[in-house]
Each structure stands twice: as C-alpha cells, then as structure tokens.
Amino acid sequence: MxxxxxxxxxxxxxxxxxxxxxxxxxxxxxxxxxxxxxxxxxxxxxxxxxxxxxxxxxxxxxxxxxxxxxxxxxxxxxxxxxxxxxxxxxxxxxxxxxxxxxxxxxxxxxxxxxxxxxxxxxxADGSIGLNGKPATGESVVEYMTADFRAAFEEGRVALPEGRLLDPECGMQVADGPRAMVLEHDGVRYGFCAEGCRTAFAKRHGIEVPAA
Known part of the structure; x- marks a missing residue:
C-alpha cells in the first residue's frame, strides 16, 4: 500500500x-x-x-x-x-x-x-481504509500476501540453496548474521521487512526478539 x-x-x-x-x-x-x-x-x-x-x-x-x-x-x-x-x-x-x-x-x-x-x-492502525473497511498495517500485509501464502502452503514454492524464504510475502532473503529471522516448527525463516515478520509472528503466536 x-x-x-x-x-x-x-x-x-x-x-x-x-x-x-x-x-x-x-x-x-x-x-x-x-x-x-x-x-x-x-x-x-x-x-x-x-x-x-x-x-x-x-x-x-x-x-x-x-x-x-x-x-x-x-x-x-x-x-x-x-x-x-x-x-x-x-x-x-x-x-x-x-x-x-x-x-x-x-x-x-x-x-x-x-x-x-x-x-x-x-x-494509524484502524484508520487505514482497505477496501473502505478499517484495517491495520498487519492486515494490509495479510491481504497483499494471501495468494502467495496459499501457493506456499500447497508446496508450489521452490527455494534456491543458500536462501531463506519470507513465508509472508515470498521474498528470498540471504541467510547470514544480519538476516531478520524467526524459527517456527523447526524451520528457519527469513524476512524482508519488519512488517512481514510481525504479521507472521502474530499469526503463529511467536514472540519477536527485541532489537
């Protein structure tokens, strides 16, 4: 948006x-x-x-x-x-x-x-009118990435070696000490932006580490 x-x-x-x-x-x-x-x-x-x-x-x-x-x-x-x-x-x-x-x-x-x-x-959250209805920054990300997440859950997403997948938007992120990451169910995920990491963490009940 x-x-x-x-x-x-x-x-x-x-x-x-x-x-x-x-x-x-x-x-x-x-x-x-x-x-x-x-x-x-x-x-x-x-x-x-x-x-x-x-x-x-x-x-x-x-x-x-x-x-x-x-x-x-x-x-x-x-x-x-x-x-x-x-x-x-x-x-x-x-x-x-x-x-x-x-x-x-x-x-x-x-x-x-x-x-x-x-x-x-x-x-501010609640003052964003996505499709004319109150939304938050996280719900905007969820809306924008719904098609990708469906493809990801169906196993239709391939990932090259040495890259981490942002499970929220589908961006491929280089792994390394500066990568923005979270682990969930034994899988290490990388994130392209704080908004993607926050949306993913909230949906799965994961605590985001302090910066």
Missing part, C-alpha cells in the same frame, strides 16, 4: 513527464524486475500502489511566484501504514528523488535546493 500524491505548479509537468515519474516510482516501490520477489505478492503490491498528480495554480514561494523555465518545485506526499513508515521512508524518498531527477535531466533543469519535498505520512 503506497498512496502517492505529487503536487507541482500547474502546467509545469507534461503528460509524458508524469508518466515517466509514475513509472519510475512504481518500478522502485513494487520491485519490478526483482527475481527474488514472489509474483503472487508483487501482483497485489502493484495493484495497491497508486500515483496521482495535482497541478496547482498560483504557486508562490518566499521568493515570489515560481519562474517559468526553471525546475518546478515538487511536493510529494506518500501515505502508508504507520507501522511501515520508519522502515520504508528512506527507500521511498530515494526512488522518488530518482524519478524526479530523470525528468529534470530530460529538460535540462537544475535544482538549487529547497524545491523538492517528500513527506512520508503514516496512518
């Missing part, structure tokens, strides 16, 4: 610019081309990621109205479950910055600073 709203001065970004920015962000946040991610999960991750644009009139900064021909200011708000915010913020900001830079380079725009803002907003 990534709900991304991108505001810019009215008329500053052409349709092609918007398509470029949206495609770059979606690719980065939903793991396009990531062979180690389960397609069952990524299909839902793509479906639950939304990017929209708002062209705002009369955009003014402390220096006055925005100058035509200069790199237009961009103000991005990313809404996601509060439980994901700290872990996801840096990754989200990096991909959005990359997406904006791609358009800047195409136009020959140079940013002087203070004109690109990315705010990551977390929504």
């Amino acid at each position: 990534f709900l991304i709203e991108i505001a810019h001065p009215e008329g500053a970004l052409a349709d092609e610019d918007r398509r470029t920015v949206a495609a770059e962000i979606v690719a980065g946040l939903t793991g396009a081309g990531e062979e180690e991610a389960a397609e069952e999960t990524m299909r839902w991750a793509r479906r639950m990621t939304h990017v929209a644009f708002r062209g705002l009139g009369g955009w003014t900064t402390g220096d006055g109205p925005v100058t035509d021909g200069a790199a237009p200011p961009v103000w991005v708000t990313v809404t996601l479950p509060e439980h994901w915010r700290e872990e996801s913020a840096r990754h989200c900001m990096g991909w959005i910055r990359r997406a904006v830079r791609k358009v800047d380079e195409a136009h020959g725009w140079e940013r002087v600073g203070g004109d690109l803002w990315v705010n990551i907003v977390g929504v």
Whole structure:
C-alpha cells in the first residue's frame, strides 16, 4: 500500500513527464524486475500502489511566484501504514528523488535546493481504509500476501540453496548474521521487512526478539 500524491505548479509537468515519474516510482516501490520477489505478492503490491498528480495554480514561494523555465518545485506526499513508515521512508524518498531527477535531466533543469519535498505520512492502525473497511498495517500485509501464502502452503514454492524464504510475502532473503529471522516448527525463516515478520509472528503466536 503506497498512496502517492505529487503536487507541482500547474502546467509545469507534461503528460509524458508524469508518466515517466509514475513509472519510475512504481518500478522502485513494487520491485519490478526483482527475481527474488514472489509474483503472487508483487501482483497485489502493484495493484495497491497508486500515483496521482495535482497541478496547482498560483504557486508562490518566499521568493515570489515560481519562474517559468526553471525546475518546478515538487511536493510529494506518500501515505502508508504507520507501522511501515520508519522502515520504508528512506527507500521511498530515494526512488522518488530518482524519478524526479530523470525528468529534470530530460529538460535540462537544475535544482538549487529547497524545491523538492517528500513527506512520508503514516496512518494509524484502524484508520487505514482497505477496501473502505478499517484495517491495520498487519492486515494490509495479510491481504497483499494471501495468494502467495496459499501457493506456499500447497508446496508450489521452490527455494534456491543458500536462501531463506519470507513465508509472508515470498521474498528470498540471504541467510547470514544480519538476516531478520524467526524459527517456527523447526524451520528457519527469513524476512524482508519488519512488517512481514510481525504479521507472521502474530499469526503463529511467536514472540519477536527485541532489537
């Protein structure tokens, strides 16, 4: 679940610019081309990621109205479950910055600073309206990964040697001292993110070790 709203001065970004920015962000946040991610999960991750644009009139900064021909200011708000915010913020900001830079380079725009803002907003459990019904960060993960977990339980998931499987979303995780892991019924599992580990632990009644 990534709900991304991108505001810019009215008329500053052409349709092609918007398509470029949206495609770059979606690719980065939903793991396009990531062979180690389960397609069952990524299909839902793509479906639950939304990017929209708002062209705002009369955009003014402390220096006055925005100058035509200069790199237009961009103000991005990313809404996601509060439980994901700290872990996801840096990754989200990096991909959005990359997406904006791609358009800047195409136009020959140079940013002087203070004109690109990315705010990551977390929504509290119970205030997330998945399909219009109250949800939590954990239930969003459960919803997004249901198809993968069904395939996993039916034995339709193969795992290469030397990798751990995130049983929640299907991501393959490198085993090692820095891996985020849990053991359940004698099986060692790896997790790609805290949200996946928390959802799995809660469902199976496992205590997550303190960081």
